[in-house]
Amino acid sequence: MSISIAIEVINHLRKHGYVAYMVGGVIRDKLLGRPIGDIDIASDARPEDTLRIFPKTIPVGIEHGTVIVRWKHESFEVTTFRKESDYADFRHPTEVHFHKSIEEDLSRRDFTINAMAMSSDGTIIDPLDGRSDIKRRQMRAVGDPLERFYEDPLRMMRAIRFVGVLGFSLEEKTRQALLKQAHLLKNVAVERNRDEFEKLITGEYCQSGLQLLIESSIHRFLPGKDYERLLPYVNREWNQLIRIEERWAVIGFCLQVKQLKQWLRDWKLPTNKIKKIIRLSALIQSSDDLKSDWSLYEYGPFDLESVVRMEWFLNVDEPVEFTESELRSRYERLPIKRRSDLAVNGHDIQQILGWKPGPWLGDLMAVIERNVVENRLENNRFVIKEWVQQWGYRQEKS
CATH class of the missing domain: 1.10.246.80 (Serum Albumin; Chain A, Domain 1)
Incomplete structure (x- = not known):
């Protein structure tokens, strides 16, 4: 998404007498030099004000102060400065109080590296010293980590995900709170855990994230069991596995999952993804010569290249029979590609x-x-x- 377009949205709010800032992950990723994803905006404008001053809006979460603003073919969540009360269901606050302070708004967020704001002129508001934590490459909960994790236990999975994506460590007080409250994760919907887990296993530093997942006992509250079986594989080159289906298939293989389809269903994965994972799992466990011309023809280079990568990952001490480029070259030389x-x-x-x-x-x-x-x-x-x-x-x- 474009920061310059987000600034236009902020300036449009300012033109109508409101203050507004970019908040959260966009500031973190900008400071880290990472690609910018979604851009969220916080403002003292109430939802009804946002709906009134913008021509194209989607009222997705008015009760929580959020309106999606469409501007120049991009979408921005604009949320009113707020502070939340008790969390009755380990996710949604019992009450949401709108107010006028960006500092109060930032104080309700999960981690200090996500609790920064930036004005349209580039000034960064950082009352909780998130920039220092970024320099230290550490995750630190905002305020009392026991309270943050109790409010929404998914924050524990988010912490582990950020370790796997950013390569950060956990600040000790935050780490101890995660160890103490891991059991609260049983109150989180599988779909929410799955989304964080997938981001974790595709992260650049997923080795660190998986290590923490197991050491913290968080894994005991995820679908399946025996995640300790991953430990011998944790420090291997996960980034050699390109497709997410490869990573799921390898994890299932390492865990020695007997009912793979049911395990994947328990994770609430989409049917088409389950089919791809099962196909790769069958190929990696097959005793047939998967590098033959007939296998190349039958399965295509796309899946067999995945098999090569998975075999390389699982058998790091054994020579690889074929490289991906050799498979692709051989496929191109096949006399036919289809009947x-x-x-x-x-x-x-x-x-x-x-x-x-x-x-x-x-x-x-x-x-x-x-x-x-x-x-x-x-x-x-x-x-x-x-x-x-x-x-x-x-x-x-x-």
């Missing part, structure tokens, strides 16, 4: 033999297809016709 590339079709075969249609036709096409792929038969109409005639002759004689 429709064959020089003949079922109608041609039927005409050559003069036989009535039947199951034999599909079986014969499959034989021709495999012979062509494995270079035992040239993909040439006349060559295949001659081969089919000889095959038909043998069938009639037998």
Whole structure:
């Protein structure tokens, strides 16, 4: 998203007599030189004011003070400065109080590195010294970490996620609170834990995050069991696994999950992602020669390159049979990429033999297809016709 467009939104609020700042992750990522994701804006404008002064809005969370503002084809959450009371359900505050202070608003946030604001002129408001924590590369809860984690236990998973994404450590008081209150995570919906877990396992420093996940016993409140089995693999090169499905498949393999599909369902993963993970898991556990020309043809280079990466990860001391580039090059040299590339079709075969249609036709096409792929038969109409005639002759004689 664009900071310059966010500044336009802030200036539009200012033009109407309100104060506004960019808040949260955008400030953190800007200071770290990381790519900017979503940009949130905090303002003393109440939701009804925001709805009134902007032409395109979406009232997604008015009761909590949030309105989505559409500006130049981008979306920004504009939230009224607020302070929250007790959290009855470990997530939603019982009451939300709107007020006029950005400092009060920042004091309700989870971690100091997320509790900074920036005005349209670039001035950073940092009452909790988040910049110092960024320099120390540490995660520190805002105020009392026991209270922050009790308010919303997902913050513990967020802490571990940030360790895995940013490579930060946990400030000791925050770490002790996480160890003490890990059991509260059972009150968090699986979908919310899943979203944080996926960000963790795809993080640049996921080794550190996974180590903390296990050491803190947080894993005991996630779907599945025996996450300690990951420990021998924690310090391997996770960044060599490019697709998130590869990481899920490897974790399932390391945990020796017996009912993989059910485990993935327990994580509430989408059906299409589950299918991809199961496919990769089956390939990595297969005893077949997955590097053969037929396997390249059947599965394609995309999945087999994943297998190469997963095999490399799981068997770091063993030589890799093929590299990804070699697989891709071999795939490009295959005589056909799909059955429709064959020089003949079922109608041609039927005409050559003069036989009535039947199951034999599909079986014969499959034989021709495999012979062509494995270079035992040239993909040439006349060559295949001659081969089919000889095959038909043998069938009639037998």
